[in-house]
Amino acid sequence: MLSIYNKISDYIIVLSCTGKIIFCNESLLKRLNYNIGDILDLNILEVTKSKENNVKDRLIELEEMNITLDFYTKSNELVKINSNIIIEYFNNEKSIFIIGKEVDSKSYTMEMLEDLLDNIKIAAFITNEDGKYLYANKSFNDIFNLTREDIIGSYNSYYFKDEICKEIEVNNREVLNNKSPKIFNQKLVVNENVHWYKSYKCPLYDKNNRFKYIVAIAENISLAKAVSEEVYKNFNRTMTNSDYNDIKHHNADLNKILSNIGECILDCTQADGLSILMYDNGKEGLIPFIKLKNANKHLKNIKFIPCRIDNIYSEKYKSHFNTMYSKGQISNLPIYNQICIEGLDYAANYRIELSNEFIGIITLSYISGNSPKYNSDEYMKHICNKIAMIIKNIRLSNQVFAENKMRKYTEIELEQYLKVSADLVSMVGKDGYFKRVSPNWYKVLGWKEEELLSMPIDYIVHPKEAENFRMNNSRDNDGDITRHIIRFRHKNGHYVHLEWSSMYISNQGVYVTAARDITKNLEIEREKRNLEEAVQLEIVKNEFFSNMSHEFRTPINILIGTMQLINKNIEQNNLDIENLKKHLNYIKQNSYRLLRLVNNLIDISKMDTGVYELRSSNQNIINVIEDITVSVADYTKDNKINLIFDTNVEELITCCDPDKIERIMLNLLSNAIKYTPENGYIEVDINATEKDVIISVKDTGTGIPDDKLDIIFDRFGQVDGSFNRMCEGSGIGLSLVKNLVEMHGGKINVTSKVNEGSKFTFNIPIKLKEENNKDYDFDRKFKHVERCDIEFSDIYSV
Incomplete structure (x- = not known):
């Protein structure tokens, strides 16, 4: 019987009629962190830490009743056990049996969990190994406009075409084989409408490592994907427009792009109206640019809304943006005092801004009988940031297109500049050859234009500077301006110093350079420097001899003065031993000082000649x-x-x-x-x-x-x-x-x-x-x- 008690997961403890513990099964021993030898013969008072001496009498009174008892582990941790009290015989003696389970700390119910899952925007579902749906929350059911009862027990083949079903099956098989969760981006076609979902799938196993089911969540990312693709597309368009030779016409239709994005936002948020108002810095106000669905009614006949940026970002109105407002608050929102708000229950304004630049506003509106299903404020701020990038890219693309149309005129102006410039102007390719040179190259270096264009530039650069010249050019970044003084070979053989400046233009693969002949300036500077060095050397010599004279004169004067003082004392027969010692110390100290000075001078001279x-x-x-x-x-x-x-x-x-x-x-x-x-x-x-x-x-x-x-x-x-x-x-x-x-x-x-x-x-x-x-x-x-x-x-x- 004891072996059976020990195999039972419930807690069992047996007391004698005096309250001593005569048995405790292994489940309870393990929970209380006791060994069997530690707990036997202990009184129940010692385990429950009860202050009442009549605990056993109360337990007998509670026979066949349910009660929660407080037990304490060996480390003094409180364990509450929901217990049943039974009086039975144990080892032929009448005993008190306490049988129970630890009080469950979970206060939630399955109904609560289902309510939670049914009230989140993200779709959640559970499938078995074969793809059969075992559970689906409300968001998942709404995708197919079906009830939970319709979904549970069905398969993907009921809703999707074969190619989509095969892709879902491959994803499920990958999760099962790897026995680990994974995130997928999945394209789904529901009722002929294309949607993109980001799904997270995780296989679950029991304690014996047997497969139970796959739990998954899926979030609709159609809007984010559409906006991201538009950002990428417009970025590529801008980069393409940077090459004038490849542009035939400009085809970025901002109105069409933002209208398509607006339709996606309406589909995602289930709003009744959407408008995009662009900010005009010159006029200081908002211009309705896109009006979809009910926004046409609310913005009817409105061409311009005066609005200063500092008002939009002021403390008064700052909190009115990037959030949803109910009917009673709409009239207090900026710009809504000029818009027809009849029939609106909810409205929201989201700022379109990028790098602290205010671009415009997106407004969402919900009519009576409709309300936002979820709070999409953070999501809409993310979308507004992407829209701002699209607008900036398209504006940049338009600007680049217009600027490139002027390029041919700039090239003509450049030709004229090269002819009249006093500097040596040139364009040098990455291959090291001149592409274009101004006439002054011939005047300064004696080389004709056709000669310069036919040879690499380092052919006329001094050999000692040619390698550095190539290395400096290879490290140039786009737009960086580098300056060097480089010796170039004149056609008659002598070298000319040029102050060389260059800037690399990556999209053309050329260096734009300008140089000035500074040979005469360097000669003048060299002569000036030599003169200054000679003057400085003379100053140093004078200071040195003056310093040395002082250093020698001071101890010599002291020596002479001390000797004169000693001789005077000798002549006057006034020679005192202590005074003599003092005078001899002066002589010794200043002799050492002269010796130190001479030693230093000798050592410095040896070091200069390399014999030290x-x-x-x-x-x-x-x-x-x-x-x-x-x-x-x-x-x-x-x-x-x-x-x-x-x-x-x-x-x-x-x-x-x-x-x-x-x-x-x-x-x-x-x-x-x-x-x-x-x-x-x-x-x-x-x-x-x-x-x-x-x-x-x-x-x-x-x-x-x-x-x-x-x-x-x-x-x-x-x-x-x-x-x-x-x-x-x-x-x-x-x-x-x-x-x-x-x-x-x-x-x-x-x-x-x-x-x-x-x-x-x-x-x-x-x-x-x-x-x-x-x-x-x-x-x-x-x-x-x-x-x-x-x-x-x-x-x-x-």
Whole structure:
């Protein structure tokens, strides 16, 4: 018996007379998420979470009655079970049986579903594998003007010709074979009228994967298809009219096209009248263009309706368009105060517009006893957009036709222009040959017209520019104007510089070109440029010597003055050890400054002559940069500047010149210290990627103006060019740094904001030397102090 209980889908739970659970079938266990061992011997109170202790007594009282009990799953989810209570024997003991099903949450009925399907515009139906109709909604029945009883049990052969039936059968078979839904565009002929439907068909299967039936919906797209075809047709007509030679007469009849579309709209909407009113921008009003059925009555004798566009789009009338209105509201609609509205129950205005251009209005009207079956507002807005495209295409076609009639006159005018133009005017084909040239070609290049027309244009273009000339022309788009300076060969052999302009006209496959002889202008510009360069070079030399004189004079004056002071103290026998040390430090600092300046000049000169070489070896570049950063800590401390060092790797071996890396870092750090105020920050950061090690030196100093960022790496380039500078310097340090970085195969750049600080970033490629040169792998820490003293010699303590 227990095995039978477990196979039953209904929920079964058995209680003892004390309320303990002594059995629960598998269906209920699964729903409550319990194992049999978890639930046995539990009290019913624990599963129903009832606060009443007399639950078992109440269940006995409810014997043979139907009641909804609240059960809770193991995860505390509420499950409502519609239960029957029965008192029977279980294992020879009187027990309480609770048998039930979960309360169905569905509140809808089949009648509701049928009402839903019968009140939608889209046709819906169900067929079996053989195409027999099992169900059809009202919209589907209305297609054939039949009742549901007439449709159910029938086949497609009752309504359609053999060719249509075969196509429908092929579609059904495709859906069945693929076991997946599909959308079809289907042509149907009903009562000799052609209709197009977009149908969606879906095969359904039961839980055992056995076929049940095909459910389908179908939407009438006849109007949309007709309008789309007219759009495509008129677009093709416009494109055809663009070629004057193919036009014999213009045959786009806008009135006929819009009348045909209007008839389709009437058929789709079942309206009693339709009119299309075109907007006249000059007169600022609407002109009745198409009047179908009852619209002839309502627009009788009306030739023009004054109406400004800003009124149509005003807040007052904006909401009155693109929607349907009932009889009581019609008189309040724009334009209807001038139209006879007698006998109308419903009316609607839909704007015809494209890309914010107002073109006109479509009006629909329904007489008494007729009303819109469905809300077609969104659909009509879509149709109006397509109609706007048709009108624009036809207008464009008419315009193109008229313009092409003037083409022959333009060609005559072009001939006259070519004769009188001072420029070298020509037309060049895509094949690279001249098609037409003006007389000035002969005057400037010495080639006769027949000679030019017989040879490709790149025959007289300078060989170094011929390939670029062809590539530039091959990339031209229709209407683009390109300009180049090209050397053309004169007939006697020398080259003439022409300023060449061309525009490609795709429908003719030619380039229209114009050129001017600028050879003399270029010679004048070249002489002017040479003169300016000579003047600038002289200015640079003067600035350099002036700067160098200042740089040498300042430390020399300090050295001489200090020596004189020492000698004076010696003569007066006033020599103090502390003062002597102080004077010796002045001598040392300014000697280092002279040495630094001389070293920089020598190194720059070596780099210019190509004799400066790196002495590279495999080094731990992290240690090299960290050591030199640590070595300048005293300078930053003396200047009350916080120095921060950070790296994302602890060790990275690469081939580099450690002395030159130190020199790069010392120069960047000395610049940062010079221009960073007290309590500022200098951050040295190292980041390693797969290919490069990237080092940055960031400060919170005075920053660099945007217009100076491009020159700071130039030789002798300084941000502050005045003689009263914050810090001394020749202006060649960053140029030297740039050269050293590039010699390592890297690049350096700077970002900066005035009064916020600067950040110099350079990268060194990661690579290893096959045979490591150990000659230079010595401890450089002992030389760091001296190198720092030399590099920082132009930083004076206040």
